[in-house]
Amino acid sequence: MKWIPGIALVAAGIAAGVIGAGLWPDSATSPPQGDWIARAGDQYVTRADFEDAMRRRGGATGRYHDPAVRRALLDQLLLERALVARALDTGLDQQPEVRRSLDQILINRVVQDDLRPRQQAIEIDPAAIEAFYDGHADEYTIPARRRVAMLFFELGQNASEETRQQVMARAQQARTEAVALESPVRDFGALARTHSDHQASRYRGGVLGWIGDGDPSRYSYPEVVIATARRLTEPGQISDVVQGENGLYLVRLVDNEPQRDRSLDELASGIRQRLLRERHVEVEQEFQREMLAAVEIEIRDNALADVTPPGPERRQPEQKTPPAMPVAASQGGTD
Secondary structure, three states: OOOOOOHHHHHHOHHHHHHHOOOOOOOOOOOOOOOEEEEEOOEEEEHHHHHHHHHHOOHHHOHHHOHHHHHHHHHHHHHHHHHHHHHHHOOHHHOHHHHHHHHHHHHHHHHHHHHHHHHHOOOOOHHHHHHHHHHOHHHHEEOOEEEEEEEEEEOOOOOOHHHHHHHHHHHHHHHHHHHOOOOOOOOOOOHHHHHOOOOOOHHHOOEEEEEEOOOHHHOOOOHHHHHHHHHOOOOOOEOOOEEOOOEEEEEEEEEEEOOEEOOHHHHHHHHHHHHHHHHHHHHHHHHHHHHHHOOOOOOOHHHHHHOOOOOOOOOOOOOOOOOOOOOOHHHOOOO
């Protein structure tokens, strides 16, 4: 027999060979039914085995019309069987890490051959999508929000009256200039660089971002700015100068988006994927129950309790016990 170099490469396919060729412990050692081409000990290479190997190893290219290539393939299959026989003779298949690898191959095949087709056959009826949409309409409402711009005029709490008047004059002048800005400028444009003391927004027209309904404390902006913005109704509208904790503000509404309900057409694809994921989980759980029900299961609770877990035991968080209630004298207390 002509030996093929690279036993490591051959060994990489042994696990698949064990499954595909039936080289499993306790497999029959008698000659197989039908034609067989070669034998390594009590392990046979049947015609079906050989034809399958040609298909899996580049047969579509026509390479196996060459008798020498067919013989080389047969030599490789015999070597694989010899290596598998050696592994079985030495009990290698009973080593935990080998068992785990072989078991995982079987598990993956069962999942691919049995569970995955069930999941792929799942279809989501359009009526189910519409019913889900109707039952979860509140989840798909986009709340109203406002896009806001601001000019900030810093003013210390201990500023003199003269300073306050000067800063107020600056703010009023900035407002006059902002009102005069030509459309389509809806924020404060270049005026923010000239007038605003708010560093984060002064180079982007004073724009802060979007402000929605709800608790104003979830924003980092002063509450007076948020409250003022919520009173503005038309994009481009500018507030009067308002007093804040650290200075004066001008607020401008850049955009205003009212609450909007998203349509079924917008959401149908996403709902279908959600329902599909849920059905996949349901089918997988049904499959697991079916697999467990097909075998006899016995659990020895005492044996499980005797198992020593690895690693240190996790400490449970200490539960604080409330102090005992004082005992009244009428309930048996002593002086």
